[in-house]
Amino acid sequence: MTASLKLGIAGLGTVGSGVVRLIEENGTVLAERTGRPLVVSAVSARDRRKDRGLSLEGVRWYDDPLAMAAEEDLDIIVELVGGSDGIALDIVRTALEQGKSVVTANKAMMAHHGTELARLAESNQAALAYEAAVAGGIPAIKVLREGLAANQFVRIHGILNGTCNYILSTMRDTGREFGEVLAEAQKLGYAEADPSFDVDGIDAAHKLALLTALAFGTEVDFDSIQMEGIRSISSMDIAYAEELGYRIKLLGMARRKNGQIEQRVHPCMVPLDNPLSQVDGVFNAVLAEGDFSGPIMIEGAGAGEGPTASAVVADLIDIARGLKLPPFAVPADKLERAVPLESDAHFGAYFLRLLVVDRPGVIADIATALRDEEISVEALLQRGRAPGEAVPLVIVTHETGEAQVLRALNRIEELDSCLQEPRFIRIESS
Amino acid sequence: MTASLKLGIAGLGTVGSGVVRLIEENGTVLAERTGRPLVVSAVSARDRRKDRGLSLEGVRWYDDPLAMAAEEDLDIIVELVGGSDGIALDIVRTALEQGKSVVTANKAMMAHHGTELARLAESNQAALAYEAAVAGGIPAIKVLREGLAANQFVRIHGILNGTCNYILSTMRDTGREFGEVLAEAQKLGYAEADPSFDVDGIDAAHKLALLTALAFGTEVDFDSIQMEGIRSISSMDIAYAEELGYRIKLLGMARRKNGQIEQRVHPCMVPLDNPLSQVDGVFNAVLAEGDFSGPIMIEGAGAGEGPTASAVVADLIDIARGLKLPPFAVPADKLERAVPLESDAHFGAYFLRLLVVDRPGVIADIATALRDEEISVEALLQRGRAPGEAVPLVIVTHETGEAQVLRALNRIEELDSCLQEPRFIRIESS
Numbered sequence: 001m002t003a004s005l006k007l008g009i010a011g012l013g014t015v016g017s018g019v020v021r022l023i024e025e026n027g028t029v030l031a032e033r034t035g036r037p038l039v040v041s042a043v044s045a046r047d048r049r050k051d052r053g054l055s056l057e058g059v060r061w062y063d064d065p066l067a068m069a070a071e072e073d074l075d076i077i078v079e080l081v082g083g084s085d086g087i088a089l090d091i092v093r094t095a096l097e098q099g100k101s102v103v104t105a106n107k108a109m110m111a112h113h114g115t116e117l118a119r120l121a122e123s124n125q126a127a128l129a130y131e132a133a134v135a136g137g138i139p140a141i142k143v144l145r146e147g148l149a150a151n152q153f154v155r156i157h158g159i160l161n162g163t164c165n166y167i168l169s170t171m172r173d174t175g176r177e178f179g180e181v182l183a184e185a186q187k188l189g190y191a192e193a194d195p196s197f198d199v200d201g202i203d204a205a206h207k208l209a210l211l212t213a214l215a216f217g218t219e220v221d222f223d224s225i226q227m228e229g230i231r232s233i234s235s236m237d238i239a240y241a242e243e244l245g246y247r248i249k250l251l252g253m254a255r256r257k258n259g260q261i262e263q264r265v266h267p268c269m270v271p272l273d274n275p276l277s278q279v280d281g282v283f284n285a286v287l288a289e290g291d292f293s294g295p296i297m298i299e300g301a302g303a304g305e306g307p308t309a310s311a312v313v314a315d316l317i318d319i320a321r322g323l324k325l326p327p328f329a330v331p332a333d334k335l336e337r338a339v340p341l342e343s344d345a346h347f348g349a350y351f352l353r354l355l356v357v358d359r360p361g362v363i364a365d366i367a368t369a370l371r372d373e374e375i376s377v378e379a380l381l382q383r384g385r386a387p388g389e390a391v392p393l394v395i396v397t398h399e400t401g402e403a404q405v406l407r408a409l410n411r412i413e414e415l416d417s418c419l420q421e422p423r424f425i426r427i428e429s430s
Numbered sequence: 431m432t433a434s435l436k437l438g439i440a441g442l443g444t445v446g447s448g449v450v451r452l453i454e455e456n457g458t459v460l461a462e463r464t465g466r467p468l469v470v471s472a473v474s475a476r477d478r479r480k481d482r483g484l485s486l487e488g489v490r491w492y493d494d495p496l497a498m499a500a501e502e503d504l505d506i507i508v509e510l511v512g513g514s515d516g517i518a519l520d521i522v523r524t525a526l527e528q529g530k531s532v533v534t535a536n537k538a539m540m541a542h543h544g545t546e547l548a549r550l551a552e553s554n555q556a557a558l559a560y561e562a563a564v565a566g567g568i569p570a571i572k573v574l575r576e577g578l579a580a581n582q583f584v585r586i587h588g589i590l591n592g593t594c595n596y597i598l599s600t601m602r603d604t605g606r607e608f609g610e611v612l613a614e615a616q617k618l619g620y621a622e623a624d625p626s627f628d629v630d631g632i633d634a635a636h637k638l639a640l641l642t643a644l645a646f647g648t649e650v651d652f653d654s655i656q657m658e659g660i661r662s663i664s665s666m667d668i669a670y671a672e673e674l675g676y677r678i679k680l681l682g683m684a685r686r687k688n689g690q691i692e693q694r695v696h697p698c699m700v701p702l703d704n705p706l707s708q709v710d711g712v713f714n715a716v717l718a719e720g721d722f723s724g725p726i727m728i729e730g731a732g733a734g735e736g737p738t739a740s741a742v743v744a745d746l747i748d749i750a751r752g753l754k755l756p757p758f759a760v761p762a763d764k765l766e767r768a769v770p771l772e773s774d775a776h777f778g779a780y781f782l783r784l785l786v787v788d789r790p791g792v793i794a795d796i797a798t799a800l801r802d803e804e805i806s807v808e809a810l811l812q813r814g815r816a817p818g819e820a821v822p823l824v825i826v827t828h829e830t831g832e833a834q835v836l837r838a839l840n841r842i843e844e845l846d847s848c849l850q851e852p853r854f855i856r857i858e859s860s
Contacts, residue, residue, distance in 0.1 A: 022722050026582055032647065032760045033579050131577075137723040139577025146576075147561075147569025149463050150743030152456055217462065275729060278708045292452050293567035293740035296730035299705060300723065310723035313580035323576075323753050330462045 004037040005320050006073060010065040010091050011080035012045035015105055015132070017052045018309030019078065024055070030313070034320035038313070044068045069094040076101045076127075076319060078312060084108035092117060092128075099124040101324075103315040105132035105308055111206035114213060114220035118332040128327045129315035134207045135160060135284040137307025138300040139314060144214045144288055145329045151290025153215040155255035157428070160207040160265075162282035162302040163191045163198035164230050164250040168267075169280040172238050172247070178231060190282060200229035201250065201265040208252035212263050213328045215288065216256050217335060220328070221263070224340035228266035232423060237353060240381070240394050241269050241425075244351070247277040248425065262341040269351050269427040344403040349378070349427040352395040352405075354412065355420040358386050362417040366393070369411040373404040390419050396427070434467040435750050436503060440495040440521050441510035442475035445535055445562070447482045448739030449508065454485075460743070464750035468743070474498045499524040506531045506749060508742060514538035522547060522558075529554040531754075533745040535562035535738055541636035544643060544650035549762040558757045559745035564637045565590060565714040567737025568730045569744060574644045574718055575759045581720025583645040585685035587858075590637040590695075592712035592732040593621045593628035594660050594680040598697075599710040602668050602677070608661060620712060630659035631680065631695040638682035642693050643758045645718065646686050647765060650758070651693070654770035658696035662853060667783060670811070670824050671699050671855075674781070677707040678855065692771040699781050699857040774833040779808070779857040782825040782835075784842065785850040788816050792847040796823070799841040803834040820849050826857070 007023075009016050023030065023038050031037045043056060044065035062068035069077050069091045077095040079102060081088040088109050095102050096117065104110065110117070110130050121128035131141045135158065144156075159165050163185060170181045182199065185191035197203045209222040230250050241248045246269035254263045270277040275297045279285040284302025289295045301307040328335055356362050363380070370377060379396040397405070409422045437453075439446050453460065453468050461467045474492035492498035499507050499521045507525035509532060511518040518539050525532050526547065534540065540547070540560050551558035561571045565588065574586075589595050593615060600611045612629065615621035627633045639652040660680050671678045676699035684693045700707040705727045709715040714732025719725045731737040758765055786792050793810070800807060809826040827835070839852045 018722070022580055026580065026721070029582055029647070030580065032764060035761075137720075138726060139573055142572065142577045143569055143728070146748065147572045147744055148740065149747045150452055150456065150460065150740045152459055217459070275708065278705065290567075290740060291456070292448070292736040292743075294731045294734075294737055296568060296728065298573070298726065298728045300726035304724075306722040307724055310578065310580045310720060313722075314577055317579045318576065321753075321755060323751075325751060331465075334462060 004039045005316070006039055006041040006075045007078055007316065008042040008044070008068045008071060008074040008076070009040060009078045009080065010044045010068060011082065012043055012052055013080065014305045015308045015312065016045065016080040017054055018305035019080070019312050020054050022309045022313050030317065034317050036320045038316055038320060041074060042068050042071060065091050066094055070098065074100065076103060076316060079104040079106055082106055082108070084112045089113060093120065096120045096124050096126050096128065099126050101127035101319050103129045103312055103319070105130070105312055107133040107203070107206040107210065111209040111220060111222040114210060114327070115332055115335060118327040122326055122332055127319050127324045129318060130210065130327070131315050132308045132311035134210050135286055136300070136302040136304060137310045138284055138286065138298050138302065139311065140211065140286040140298060141214065142314070143296070143298055144211065145325065148288055148290045148293055148296060149329065151292050154289040154291060155253065156211050156215050156286065156288050157276060158208065158211065158252045158286040159249055159276055159279050159284050160204040160252045160302070161198055161250060162284055163195070164204070165279065165284070166190050166282045167199070168230060168233065168238070168248055168250065171233070171235055172242070175235050177235050178233060199231055201227045204250060204252045205265045208254060208263055208265055211286065212254040212261065213335065215254065216261060216338070217328070217330050218261055218338035219335045221261070221338045221340065224338065225263040225265055226343040230267050233267055236392060237423070237425060240351070240353070244269070244379070244396065245272055246270055246427065247272065249276060251276065251428065257341055259339065260341040261338040264346070267425055269425050271428070274428065344406060346402040346426065347399060348429070349399050350397045350405050351425040351427055352397065352409070353423045354393045354418060355390050356393050357417040357419065358389055358391045359417065365415050365417065366412055369408045373408040375400045375404055375408055434469045435746070436469055436471040436505045437508055437746065438472040438474070438498045438501060438504040438506070439470060439508045439510065440474045440498060441512065442473055442482055443510065444735045445738045445742065446475070446510040447484055448735035449510070449742050450484050452739045452743050460747065464747050466750045468746055468750060471504060472498050472501060495521050496524055499530070500528065504530065506533060506746060509534040509536055512536055512538070514542045519543060523550065526550045526554050526556050526558065529556050531557035531749050533559045533742055533749070535560070535742055537563040537633070537636040537640065541639040541650060541652040544640060544757070545762055545765060548757040552756055552762055557749050557754045559748060560640065560757070561745050562738045562741035564640050565716055566730070566732040566734060567740045568714055568716060568728050568732065569741065570641065570716040570728060571644065572744070573726070573728055574641065575755065578718055578720045578723050578726060579759065581722050584719040584721060585683065586641050586645050586716065586718050587706060588638065588641065588682045588716040589679055589706055589709050589714050590634040590682045590732070591628055591680060592714055593625070594634070595709065595714070596620050596712045597629070598660060598663065598678055598680065601663070601665055602672070605665050607665050608663060629661055631657045634680060634682045635695045638684060638693055638695055641682070641716065642684040642691065643765065645684065646691060646768070647760050648691055648768035649765045651691070651768045651770065654768065655693040655695055656773040660697050663697055666822060667853070667855060670781070670783070674699070674809070674826060675702055676700055676857065677702065679706060681706065681858065687771055689769065690771040691768040694776070697855055699855050701858070704858065774836060776832040776856065777829060778859070779829050780827045780835050781855040781857055782827065782839070783853045784823045784848060785820050786823050787847045787849065788819055788821045789847065795845050795847065796842055799838045803838040805830045805834055805838055
């Protein structure tokens with residue numbers, strides 16, 4: 001058995017405490033699997049007196065995490081402070097500059113500074129591992145970077161935010177509206193007091209940016225992600241989806257198209273024969289399609305103390321076992337600068353939901369707007385009759401360009417008979 | 431870029447040809463990801479003249495695969511000959527004895543000789559990688575050995591044989607019987623002329639034996655697996671399963687129970703809220719439950735040229751990247767000898783299907799047999815009435831011991847009113 005691996009953990013919130021607990025509980029089997037015991041040698045957190053239910057006897061306490069990051073005696077710094085910039089970024093830079101390996105769960109930081117940090121890690125012969133930053137306990141990074149490394153990726157699809165998936169699943173199960181389910185999710189601790197990161201798609205986009213870089217060998221490019229959250233999804237949309245044979249999911253999607261990189265996060269109608277449609281509740285899933293492997297899906301808990309700690313410690317085990325790969329699979333200097341696909345270049349089928357006055361000629365006006373943009377209609381649903389009143393009208397299109405759909409909807413919105421901004425949801429193929 | 435990695439491939443069937451094609455097509459991206467080009471330097475197969483659609487220019491041909499395995503100039507031997515013993519085993523032993531790393535897709539060989547070969551590999555500082563031996567393109571080995579390495583495993587469940595899953599899915603979709611669907615699967619090339627390896631559960635058991643060793647740190651123990659195939663599943667069972675909210679799947683299952691290792695391969699009633707119930711057709715899936723990660727499921731193509739080649743080359747990439755772990759995660763000398771759980775020690779709910787004469791007193795006789803074994807009944811279904819004729823009778827039990835169920839069924843079989851050997855299917859919890 002070689003010398004122990006000395007860890008300094010910055011941040012002792014839910015995940016940090018979970019990591020300490022895991023190393024304590026599973027220490028024996030970890031040492032067998034790595035040949036090197038993992039030892040928590042130092043920690044740094046805001047409040048030393050807080051009771052975390054952890055025995056930190058013999059563990060050095062640092063009030064200043066930067067001092068800990070610079071400590072020569074430590075082998076790996078585990079950054080669990082969070083936040084895209086500020087102290088987290090300083091901790092990681094300090095450690096890497098000294099050639100100390102870093103394990104982090106910080107998706108925001110990696111999404112904004114991933115390429116730079118990868119370069120820094122590589123030039124200092126340090127590992128920079130971030131399995132816990134994407135989809136919690138699911139080893140998605142390892143599966144893309146190693147398990148499917150023989151493939152050129154056709155596309156990556158994922159349910160990357162458990163809060164949104166919980167809200168959408170619950171809306172479907174209960175028929176309740178977004179606001180009500182969100183409030184309940186906040187009470188249950190599944191959503192933050194400020195839910196914007198989750199429900200507006202930002203968190204999913206952070207994770208997607210990392211998966212894209214890894215899969216396509218491009219620099220991390222969070223800013224180019226086309227992003228749309230789930231606030232505008234109504235129980236009516238969910239009911240129509242059900243009727244049409246779809247489930248509404250917030251998906252993160254990436255692919256290479258004509259040399260450009262397409263990255264999108266938005267609600268989708270997912271057909272029931274796509275395995276992502278079956279992933280419910282707080283679960284996350286990543287569906288990677290390799291040119292040789294075909295589609296491979298991995299599903300599990302996307303957050304929480306245990307699953308996230310499992311991912312952090314898996315990274316520690318890799319380092320203990322001597323695995324040191326470039327963070328994005330190829331050396332950072334070889335990552336291509338991604339050319340983003342224009343946001344309206346998407347091509348696919350669309351679900352359109354309008355609120356219109358029920359009177360003669362309305363459907364003809366709408367059909368004309370669609371025809372003029374060469375959009376062909378697969379289904380048109382109008383429920384009941386209410387002459388002179390407002391009624392919902394749902395249209396499912398055949399595959400068409402997004403630019404055409406947007407132009408047609410602009411024109412439809414200007415019709416007197418159209419009472420509300422038209423809504424649309426993209427339909428994913430299976 | 432360091433020196434190329436010279437491969438010798440033994441066996442140029444579907445998988446071997448796929449590996450050559452993959453390395454040719456994706457060579458550039460592989461070299462970027464590994465920093466070392468993978469070069470097919472030598473091949474050995476039975477018939478040199480056969481047209482495989484491969485360009486093997488500049489590749490040395492060996493009529494004798496053992497001579498190739500002993501060739502000093504090669505870095506890795508890829509064993510794709512197959513068969514648990516014989517030439518495949520000789521090739522692997524020869525290569526490992528010389529400190530040459532081996533990549534194999536041979537589940538039968540690994541299931542029968544895995545521990546010995548792991549020991550041989552480790553004592554010669556060689557890698558022995560077998561990702562392609564379990565669940566084709568799904569990186570199940572990597573996920574258990576590395577992605578979830580922080581966990582103690584609670585249990586491993588898997589759909590490990592695509593032929594059985596295809597047959598069961600098709601029986602359900604079409605209402606046809608086993609024999610008919612098997613014949614069709616043979617015509618389509620989804621089943622072998624001699625289907626026994628697949629439909630009797632042997633192939634799934636080979637894979638399970640490897641997953642068990644990896645998850646629980648035990649020696650590979652194929653012989654202790656309790657094994658039962660799908661030949662006795664009727665369309666009637668499938669229809670009842672549907673009605674009761676289950677899907678019938680051939681599962682491989684392993685867990686540690688009171689220090690003993692339970693390994694079972696048999697058809698199961700899987701509840702619809704268990705994600706394995708949703709895996710249909712030729713797909714495979716592995717559901718691993720870690721103590722910290724919770725359940726993680728990985729699903730994809732379990733066989734075929736592309737997916738299997740993807741797994742073989744992933745192993746080659748690992749070796750090129752310098753990853754050399756003990757084949758079963760901990761050193762072979764530290765693997766425990768598994769103490770197998772007795773086959774009738776299973777505890778769970780059961781689906782029982784009888785064929786009985788429809789006459790007064792029959793149900794009372796059966797109920798008495800169950801009561802005497804303290805088996806409590808959750809549901810009893812008898813379709814229609816046919817006085818004096820044979821009718822199927824279905825019983826769903828609450829959780830009970832398998833030994834009790836077997837005793838009760840023995841007694842029921844002896845009743846005059848029981849016209850056929852009673853059938854039972856174990857019900858898995860979700």
